[in-house]
Amino acid sequence: MKPIWIVDDDQSIRFVLEKALAREQLAVRSFSNPRDVLAALESDEPQVLVSDIRMPGGSGLDLLSRVKERLPSLPVIIMTAYSDLDSAVSAFQGGAFEYLPKPFDLPKAVELIRRAVDESLREEVSDERNGPAPEILGQAPAMQDVFRAIGRLSQSNVTVLITGESGSGKELVARALHRHSPRGDLGTNGPFIAINTAAIPKDLLESELFGHERGAFTGAQTMRRGRFEQADGGTLFLDEIGDMPFDLQTRLLRVLSDGQFYRVGGHQPLKANVRVIAATHQNLELRVKDGVFREDLFHRLNVIRLRLPPLRERSEDVPALARFFLQKSAKELGVEPKRITEEALERLRAFDFPGNVRQLENICHWLTVMAPAQVIEPKDLPPELLQQRADTPLAAEVRPLVAPMMPLATAPVPMPTMPPAPANPGLPTLPPVVLPSPGPADAATEDADWLADLERVAHRMLDANRPDVWDSLTRQFEARLIQTALGTTRGRRIEAAQKLGIGRNTITRKIQELGLDD
Incomplete structure (x- = not known):
């Protein structure tokens, strides 16, 4: 993999990002001005470019324009301490992958660069496969049967x-x-x-x-x-x-x-x-x-x-169709194609699509016009998709599963009081839960109870031929684990990650993926 290029006249910013990316085993090359970047492009190219917007000797937006002329699919992240509307609009109109205002949270910056790297690698694979646009897209077995019949x-x-x-x-x-x-x-x-x-x-x-x-x-x-x-x-x-x-x-x-x-x-x-x-x-x-x-x-x-x-019977084709329609919409509107995260694609895959492929195409056209950033997140999807997630029968199905995972005492056991946790606008409010330590028999019973509930929910979903059984139950499970851990640490993420046995970056990423900081 090619290195990530950091362009900033502030040596401390370069140093911090270099160290953080090195811990992620990502190669880095730093520059203090746009001129050196353009000279380096004569013989090399980055996997991702992260550039400040205002530097002596050149503008980050000018650099963005010059780089995009040579490498149209290169993800470019624009950083700036001047968080004004004009800069943001100019960055996205110029094809920026994302806009990162300073001062930034370092884990979030690293996570953003990670996403840009993933997108860059996907673009490379896509470029290798690029040829004439296929008449009909479809990898699902049902579509392969249609292709065979046409043949x-x-x-x-x-x-x-x-x-x-x-x-x-x-x-x-x-x-x-x-x-x-x-x-x-x-x-x-x-x-x-x-x-x-x-x-x-x-x-x-x-x-x-x-x-x-x-x-x-x-x-x-x-x-x-x-x-x-x-x-x-x-x-x-x-x-x-x-x-x-x-x-x-x-x-x-x-x-x-x-x-x-x-x-x-x-x-x-x-x-x-x-x-x-x-x-x-x-x-x-x-x-x-x-x-x-x-x-x-x-x-x-x-x-x-x-x-x-129908599209709901070939949900594995949704990601390829969505990317195709985003490219098509961008070409029709004369704008830079937007990218879509894996999390947003999973949300699309879980949607029923009563209007089938035509509805997906309309959604992608809507996203090209209405999504606020160059990268489409789950929260950017149109209201009907988000509404279905709130109204889906899965919410009712999983209640028996979720409740035992954060059990409340059913017998009249005296419960000690706990002062309310400080408000944390980034996380849902969780009720304080303090339970007496169960004995071995109680713990075994609780384990058996929630596992039995899990089995019943899984059976219902499998019998209904739901295409998202694994993803839906896994998201519910991870969300409740993280919420429970954050409830016990009063919202302190690093301490919650330690209790769960996962890394700080992992819990940050999961909170974003699961929408727990909305």
Whole structure:
């Protein structure tokens, strides 16, 4: 790994950061002015750059701009004792990874540099893999099944029915089926024409599909070719086919049967060499049973069926999709792409996404505009994600687990009083708990009780096929341990870390990750 470069005209700042990073086994190279940094960039480059904003001989913002020209993906942390709005805005507009006001808490500064290093290493891996943007992202087994099906259908013109919830990407799959077919880019390069049958009024849908002759109805000033004619030699994608009016279903069935149709008001039969791909979020079998969808049309469309999984069934794809959409949004808006922490990605993975991939894309667009910093933390996520976390059934499920982990006496045992702990705005208020030391039998019973509760909660979550069992229970467990330790030390973190047998940096990081200092 390359060294971290520290740029500051204050020798004491350089010394403190050098020592702190050395304890973390991180290589460091220090500079006192921007000129030396630019000279060093001719032959070397850092893993992360940490720069003061005001120095003799050059500005940290100017240095940021020059460095970003050469190394666009390099994380740059801007430090300053002048914590004004203009500096912060300028730093982020210039592509800074984060803005660190002085004086700073050293453990937090080291933790920030650690995050920048992690991001830099991820960017290196991403750069190695960078190529043309994939048509569809998906590593989940369910998506791999879809990819295999597209591959098997690549030499076929067979009719395909794509089912899946709204926003799951049905049109993307339809485009991929067309592109890789003999009619697509790799074949005759025929057109791909898409129409959403639910978005067009019933009176206009027939004309949209089949076209009309001049004078066929009021307002038909000229002859118009319909979508079937436009798609000749290519593919016609009929989205939301389940909402097609019943009388039009009969005309569609005839086209699928013999390839012939009439324009509205026309008398001459027309033929179109069209492959039809249909999609719906509805249960067509149920609509057939209810008498609102023709059974013969259903069987004509249902030659090959592809089920597109909802995003909640492929949560392992959320991080890659989120990073892709953040890059896409930044490019559309002409701004520097924002980065997202692993903790924020885990929060995204735990969300149900009723709107599926489309909803995730909208969230990433919102974050590109609204997230206050260049690095997206869990607290920056939109309200609906944070609200679900507060309302999730897990909160109720885990109560039996959490309570025994901080047990209160159930028998009428006299409890000594404790003066209230001093207020600590960085931590939740914890009730003072002082218990008599249990005997060996009592301790064994308590251990068995909370472990049994843990087992019951885990069973419920596993039976419900929750994708976040490990992460959710681990976060609850760690949060309650840390809260309990801080309650006994009256909020003193170093002492709490010692009692728990973990390091000072670890407890600081965990408090931030778990949102205990919100």
